[in-house]
Amino acid sequence: MAISVKLVRRPEAARSSYLRAALKGMSLTFRHMVNPRKVTRSYPEEPTELHARWRGTHRMEVHADGRPKCVACGLCPTVCPANCIRLVGGEDDQGNRYPIVYEIDEFRCIFCGMCQEVCPVEAIHVGQHFENAEYTRERFVYDLDRLMEQEHPVTALWDPSDPASE
Amino acid sequence: MNELSPTASLIAAAVKVLAVFTALMVAIMYATWAERRISAFIQDRLGPNRVGPFGLLQPIADGLKNIIKEETNPATASRFFFVMGPMLSIMPALVTFAVIPFAAPLPTPWGTVDMIVADLPVGVLYILAIGSLGVYGIFLGGWSSNNKYALLGGLRASAQMVSYEVGLGLSLIPVMMLAGNVTLTRMVADQQLGLWYVLPLSLGFLLFLISAFAETNRLPFDMPEAESELVTGYHTEYSSMKFSMFFIAEYAHVITASALMATLFLGGWDIPFWTGDNFIPYEGGLISGFTAAGEPIAAQLSIWTTLLTLGAFMLKTTFFVVLYIWVRWTLPRFRYDQVMHLGWKVMLPTALAYVMLVGGTILVLDQLGVSAGPGFGLALTAVSLVATGMFALYLDRGRIITGAAPAGRAARAAPAAHP
Numbered sequence: 001m002a003i004s005v006k007l008v009r010r011p012e013a014a015r016s017s018y019l020r021a022a023l024k025g026m027s028l029t030f031r032h033m034v035n036p037r038k039v040t041r042s043y044p045e046e047p048t049e050l051h052a053r054w055r056g057t058h059r060m061e062v063h064a065d066g067r068p069k070c071v072a073c074g075l076c077p078t079v080c081p082a083n084c085i086r087l088v089g090g091e092d093d094q095g096n097r098y099p100i101v102y103e104i105d106e107f108r109c110i111f112c113g114m115c116q117e118v119c120p121v122e123a124i125h126v127g128q129h130f131e132n133a134e135y136t137r138e139r140f141v142y143d144l145d146r147l148m149e150q151e152h153p154v155t156a157l158w159d160p161s162d163p164a165s166e
Numbered sequence: 167m168n169e170l171s172p173t174a175s176l177i178a179a180a181v182k183v184l185a186v187f188t189a190l191m192v193a194i195m196y197a198t199w200a201e202r203r204i205s206a207f208i209q210d211r212l213g214p215n216r217v218g219p220f221g222l223l224q225p226i227a228d229g230l231k232n233i234i235k236e237e238t239n240p241a242t243a244s245r246f247f248f249v250m251g252p253m254l255s256i257m258p259a260l261v262t263f264a265v266i267p268f269a270a271p272l273p274t275p276w277g278t279v280d281m282i283v284a285d286l287p288v289g290v291l292y293i294l295a296i297g298s299l300g301v302y303g304i305f306l307g308g309w310s311s312n313n314k315y316a317l318l319g320g321l322r323a324s325a326q327m328v329s330y331e332v333g334l335g336l337s338l339i340p341v342m343m344l345a346g347n348v349t350l351t352r353m354v355a356d357q358q359l360g361l362w363y364v365l366p367l368s369l370g371f372l373l374f375l376i377s378a379f380a381e382t383n384r385l386p387f388d389m390p391e392a393e394s395e396l397v398t399g400y401h402t403e404y405s406s407m408k409f410s411m412f413f414i415a416e417y418a419h420v421i422t423a424s425a426l427m428a429t430l431f432l433g434g435w436d437i438p439f440w441t442g443d444n445f446i447p448y449e450g451g452l453i454s455g456f457t458a459a460g461e462p463i464a465a466q467l468s469i470w471t472t473l474l475t476l477g478a479f480m481l482k483t484t485f486f487v488v489l490y491i492w493v494r495w496t497l498p499r500f501r502y503d504q505v506m507h508l509g510w511k512v513m514l515p516t517a518l519a520y521v522m523l524v525g526g527t528i529l530v531l532d533q534l535g536v537s538a539g540p541g542f543g544l545a546l547t548a549v550s551l552v553a554t555g556m557f558a559l560y561l562d563r564g565r566i567i568t569g570a571a572p573a574g575r576a577a578r579a580a581p582a583a584h585p
Contacts, residue, residue: 019558020562025496025497026496028496029492030492032210035210
């Protein structure tokens with residue numbers, strides 16, 4: 001493929017007027033100076049708007065009686081590409097499976113959202129939340145109780161009939 | 167006008183020194199704040215708005231940070247001069263403000279206090295002499311850092327300062343000719359009676375403005391810093407409070423230059439179209455003007471006039487400070503040869519020609535018997551406007567900014583032969 005060269009027509013440097021250009025620039029900057037519309041978002045005061053499919057901190061859905069919806073099927077630790085979910089399943093008297101240990105290391109997590117997609121009972125979700133600063137690294141391993149306490153909205157799954165989420 | 171007793175004038179002088187120094191430092195602090203806020207607004211950002219209301223405490227936070235920051239001393243730097251650089255640059259910047267009158271005289275129970283730290287008879291010359299000493303600090307700092315960028319920055323600063331000092335001094339000569347002396351208080355009094363000098367001496371004002379930008383090393387003349395070429399120029403090796411002192415010096419220069427422009431060309435603390443603030447020394451007393459019959463009217467001093475005129479002075483100075491900031495965030499930096507070209511080949515001849523023009527006009531008007539009054543001012547205004555128009559037309563022909571290659575079609579047709 002031949003290289004195409006775009007010729008930019010510029011006024012000759014020797015013929016351009018510094019004075020007029022400077023005044024033009026001054027008027028432009030003045031208009032921006034007095035224009036109240038600024039692009040900066042005052043973040044902590046003005047909350048960031050997150051997209052419906054934005055993926056952040058996990059959340060475990062809970063039954064009405066307070067038990068986690070998780071049935072310890074083991075799909076999410078299997079599918080997790082970052083290997084950040086630790087699950088030890090147990091079984092109660094009625095034969096219902098439940099998680100004894102369910103931990104997500106939010107540092108290892110790459111927030112791909114595959115755990116949410118693969119979950120057969122819609123128990124684990126990624127959510128619309130990112131303000132999770134901590135003082136120690138250990139605090140970033142969320143255990144089951146912590147995941148159940150999260151209250152932020154969960155991420156919407158991709159809908160094939162509406163691929164651009166419109 | 168009742169004179170102060172020697173003791174009272176000593177006390178008044180001490181109080182004025184303290185007050186002006188404090189006010190100047192506060193003004194510098196808020197000039198840095200204004201710089202950051204206005205630059206942010208120009209770039210559609212918000213700027214520092216976290217520390218205090220509207221970010222007004224930001225300069226204090228900056229100062230604290232600079233004081234407790236680690237101070238680095240380059241191993242190969244010449245230690246003595248390295249420490250001396252910032253001191254030498256900050257001192258003249260603060261001292262120049264002493265001769266600028268900032269308000270109408272203040273009546274006190276002990277006598278009338280002039281609102282000027284030192285009413286030197288050689289005011290303008292003092293400013294020219296002391297103001298340009300700041301370059302020694304910059305050059306010493308640049309040289310003693312033992313850093314090639316810093317050295318280049320210092321060299322550029324001194325070359326630029328020398329070049330524009332010429333234009334600066336020459337653009338002031340018409341002012342001195344018009345005022346008839348070099349005392350700043352007398353210049354203010356003269357402007358109160360007649361026109362502000364910005365009208366009869368518009369081209370002088372323009373030349374002074376350009377030179378003042380160059381003298382304070384502000385964009386578009388910030389060759390000594392030139393981040394894109396010289397890291398940060400002369401203060402590359404400086405950190406913490408020593409850097410801050412260069413910074414303070416720059417803003418002190420900006421404020422002093424702004425105050426000087428306000429005093430020399432915008433009537434100082436004069437409030438336009440009001441004779442109540444006119445305090446002209448006349449036969450040992452202060453008068454506010456003359457009646458139609460030529461009788462002097464005694465001036466009525468009051469603390470309110472002093473405060474009002476102080477406000478007027480601050481407003482005018484602020485206008486120029488904002489202009490400085492506005493220009494800085496609009497215009498790109500000149501190339502070094504363009505700075506020199508503008509200084510020596512444009513400013514110097516124009517200023518010289520303008521000195522001749524104003525001198526000639528004054529002479530002709532004197533010969534015609536019009537030596538004072540509105541006719542004199544209007545004639546000079548007309549002459550200066552024509553001169554300014556011609557200067558603008560000259561600049562408009564693309565005389566300052568030219569490409570690196572020689573201008574003209576012939577020069578471009580023959581490509582330069584590379585050895």
